[in-house]
Amino acid sequence: xxxxxxxxxxxxxxxxxxxxxxxxxxxVPKKSIYALLGPNGAxxxxxxxxxxxxxxxxxxxxxVNGFNVSANPKSIRxxxxxxxxxxxAYYDLTPIQNIKFILxxxxxxxxxxxxxxxxxxxxxxxxxxxxxxxxxxxxxxxxRAISFIMAAITDKEFLILxxxxxGLDIARAKYIRSIIKDLVEKEGKTIxxxxxxxxxxxxxxxxxxILKEGNLVFQGDKEEIVNTYSPESKDFEDAIVNAFxxxxxxxxxxxxxxx
Amino acid sequence: xxxxxxxxxxxxxxxxxDISLLFRKKIAIFIFGGPFILMxxxxxxxxxxxxxxxxxxxxxxxxxxxxxxNIGDSIVGNISxxxxxxxxxxxxxxxxxxxxxxxxxxxxxxPNNFSELVFTGIPVTFTIDATLSPYxxxxxxxxxxxxxxxxxxxxxNRTIPTLQNYExxxxxxxxxxxxxxxxxxxxxxxSYMIFLLIALNSGSYTLIGFAREKRMRTMEILLSxxxxxxxxxxxxVITGLVASLGSTLSYVLGILVGTxxxxxxxxxxxxxxxLNLDSLGAGDIIISLxxxxxxxxxxxxxxxxxxxxxxxxxxxxxxxxxSIGLAMFFYFVVLMNPxxxxxxxxxxxxxxxxxxxxxxxxxxxxxxxxxxxxLIVGLIVILIFFATRGIQKEKSLxxx
Numbered sequence: 001x002x003x004x005x006x007x008x009x010x011x012x013x014x015x016x017x018x019x020x021x022x023x024x025x026x027x028v029p030k031k032s033i034y035a036l037l038g039p040n041g042a043x044x045x046x047x048x049x050x051x052x053x054x055x056x057x058x059x060x061x062x063x064v065n066g067f068n069v070s071a072n073p074k075s076i077r078x079x080x081x082x083x084x085x086x087x088x089a090y091y092d093l094t095p096i097q098n099i100k101f102i103l104x105x106x107x108x109x110x111x112x113x114x115x116x117x118x119x120x121x122x123x124x125x126x127x128x129x130x131x132x133x134x135x136x137x138x139x140x141x142x143x144r145a146i147s148f149i150m151a152a153i154t155d156k157e158f159l160i161l162x163x164x165x166x167g168l169d170i171a172r173a174k175y176i177r178s179i180i181k182d183l184v185e186k187e188g189k190t191i192x193x194x195x196x197x198x199x200x201x202x203x204x205x206x207x208x209x210i211l212k213e214g215n216l217v218f219q220g221d222k223e224e225i226v227n228t229y230s231p232e233s234k235d236f237e238d239a240i241v242n243a244f245x246x247x248x249x250x251x252x253x254x255x256x257x258x259x
Numbered sequence: 260x261x262x263x264x265x266x267x268x269x270x271x272x273x274x275x276x277d278i279s280l281l282f283r284k285k286i287a288i289f290i291f292g293g294p295f296i297l298m299x300x301x302x303x304x305x306x307x308x309x310x311x312x313x314x315x316x317x318x319x320x321x322x323x324x325x326x327x328x329n330i331g332d333s334i335v336g337n338i339s340x341x342x343x344x345x346x347x348x349x350x351x352x353x354x355x356x357x358x359x360x361x362x363x364x365x366x367x368x369x370p371n372n373f374s375e376l377v378f379t380g381i382p383v384t385f386t387i388d389a390t391l392s393p394y395x396x397x398x399x400x401x402x403x404x405x406x407x408x409x410x411x412x413x414x415x416n417r418t419i420p421t422l423q424n425y426e427x428x429x430x431x432x433x434x435x436x437x438x439x440x441x442x443x444x445x446x447x448x449x450s451y452m453i454f455l456l457i458a459l460n461s462g463s464y465t466l467i468g469f470a471r472e473k474r475m476r477t478m479e480i481l482l483s484x485x486x487x488x489x490x491x492x493x494x495x496v497i498t499g500l501v502a503s504l505g506s507t508l509s510y511v512l513g514i515l516v517g518t519x520x521x522x523x524x525x526x527x528x529x530x531x532x533x534l535n536l537d538s539l540g541a542g543d544i545i546i547s548l549x550x551x552x553x554x555x556x557x558x559x560x561x562x563x564x565x566x567x568x569x570x571x572x573x574x575x576x577x578x579x580x581x582s583i584g585l586a587m588f589f590y591f592v593v594l595m596n597p598x599x600x601x602x603x604x605x606x607x608x609x610x611x612x613x614x615x616x617x618x619x620x621x622x623x624x625x626x627x628x629x630x631x632x633x634l635i636v637g638l639i640v641i642l643i644f645f646a647t648r649g650i651q652k653e654k655s656l657x658x659x
Contacts, residue, residue, distance in 0.1 A: 049656065052479075052483050053483075054653075055656075056653075059394070074486070074622075077485065077486045078486050079483075082480060082484075084476060087474045087476075088476040088477045088480050089477065090280060090475060090477065093276070093279065093280070101272060101275070102480075104272035105269055105273070105485065106485045106590060107268050
């Protein structure tokens with residue numbers, strides 16, 4: 001089996017006249033947290049959707065856990081836990097009904113994971129009274145926290161989390177980061193993370209891939225990104241900002257580990 | 260992980276979610292309460308403020324016909340015993356045949372001795388009337404009951420034609436002969452039900468379709484977690500059927516309550532759809548209803564297949580129209596001739612349902628049954644395929 005959970009080979013996607021993703025070679029090592037970064041419109045969501053098998057690549061290939069997703073998207077359906085960019089849940093259903101729906105869709109019984117869910121509720125300060133309200137009546141932060149729980153409890157080996165702490169208060173964001181770390185360290189899961197929040201990236205990301213204008217301009221671990229883009233200040237945030245502002249060259253910088 | 264290759268648990272979860280969403284307050288009011296309130300307002304409220312026009316029964320008193328006995332007067336006399344305190348029926352007498360020929364403009368013609376039922380073109384009116392609308396059909400039943408009573412009482416020893424509406428036409432069409440009286444009696448109510456229910460339920464599609472999933476941004480999750488994307492379509496279609504049937508029930512209840520309020524004599528399905536339980540039998544009515552549900556299923560699938568393959572704005576405008584257009588075309592052609600067959604009808608899926616139901620009711624087991632059955636099954640499979648392919652397209656992930 002491959003040592004990479006995700007491996008893309010010259011992955012490209014065209015939308016009419018625009019090339020959204022251009023010959024990208026992402027490598028997400030198993031049992032790690034890989035952060036896919038980039039300015040708005042860099043091609044992150046498009047790349048994630050191709051990894052999920054929801055978008056057909058215009059060229060190149062995607063492998064997830066050894067399965068060729070581009071050739072057979074069905075092969076990984078139901079294999080990836082997903083937290084989409086926006087809180088995706090049924091507004092008219094209560095948080096509990098939404099969670100139960102996701103569990104049933106994944107052939108999991110609520111009773112089997114109720115302890116874990118209660119633990120998440122407690123950590124993320126979801127009061128019991130909220131659980132019986134329609135999802136739409138919850139605040140943005142509460143909705144995000146519930147959406148995160150819906151992704152985390154699916155018991156998938158590989159999770160894609162798009163902006164997991166977006167809109168959350170400091171406490172909830174901190175607990176979500178700790179849960180993400182536990183998912184990798186204690187449960188051996190692999191996480192592909194997309195985030196603009198530097199604290200998330202600093203604390204969580206082992207590897208980073210920086211997309212710009214559809215190109216993967218950098219891929220490596222945190223130390224490498226700092227050494228490459230902010231060698232003087234050694235500041236992680238500066239390194240990311242510099243990476244975002246650096247011109248796109250035909251050759252991307254990629255760590256030896258991820259080649 | 261349990262061994263379930265088909266992953267039917269996913270279909271179960273999707274169905275549970277979709278049906279649960281159907282019973283949310285606002286949607287439930289629209290789907291289940293709306294038709295009831297509408298029918299109640301349309302029928303019940305006006306009835307409280309308007310009076311009913313009397314139904315006119317015309318008797319040709321000069322006709323003594325081949326029975327050589329004027330029983331028209333006896334019928335007229337008997338009407339009072341049937342409608343003792345009913346002011347909704349008025350009996351008029353005519354002494355010329357010209358007036359009889361234009362009787363449809365006046366009301367309903369009672370032949371004095373039924374000779375004309377056999378020997379002139381007028382009885383044709385009766386035969387078709389019996390299936391044209393619930394009102395005509397019920398009137399005919401009443402007339403028939405009165406006439407039978409009169410004959411039993413006054414003409415017990417005479418040989419008279421049996422008073423059955425479907426045996427009356429002097430010249431019946433080959434198709435009518437083939438399909439028989441039961442199919443003839445159910446033809447119009449069946450086509451009316453198919454058309455009416457499709458028209459009534461087309462509006463509720465937007466509440467159960469994929470546009471709602473797009474608005475809630477749940478398409479990504481559904482497509483990622485569901486192994487067989489056809490389940491997403493099947494679940495929506497079944498939910499659409501539940502909504503349609505609930506909506507229809509609400510519509511029927513609205514009419515019944517409305518007519519009760521108006522003081523009209525009602526006889527359930529006979530009043531609403533022209534379905535006469537006494538003459539048709541429960542079995543035939545159940546067959547009819549099964550095919551009405553099948554037509555509704557096809558209608559939902561057509562709407563969904565179009566919806567999923569067009570852009571959101573275009574699909575919201577076009578998708579219900581295609582289904583209603585097909586149903587309307589089918590109904591108006593069949594309305595003119597219930598046994599019509601034309602190439603335009605033969606490509607209409609609602610006609611397939613209608614025709615198959617008639618063949619089964621008539622117990623005519625021919626290759627035609629196999630043909631229509633294959634066409635219906637084939638179309639359902641194709642529509643599920645197209646709808647599934649549609650939701651897998653890139654545009655289903657984006658809010659257009």
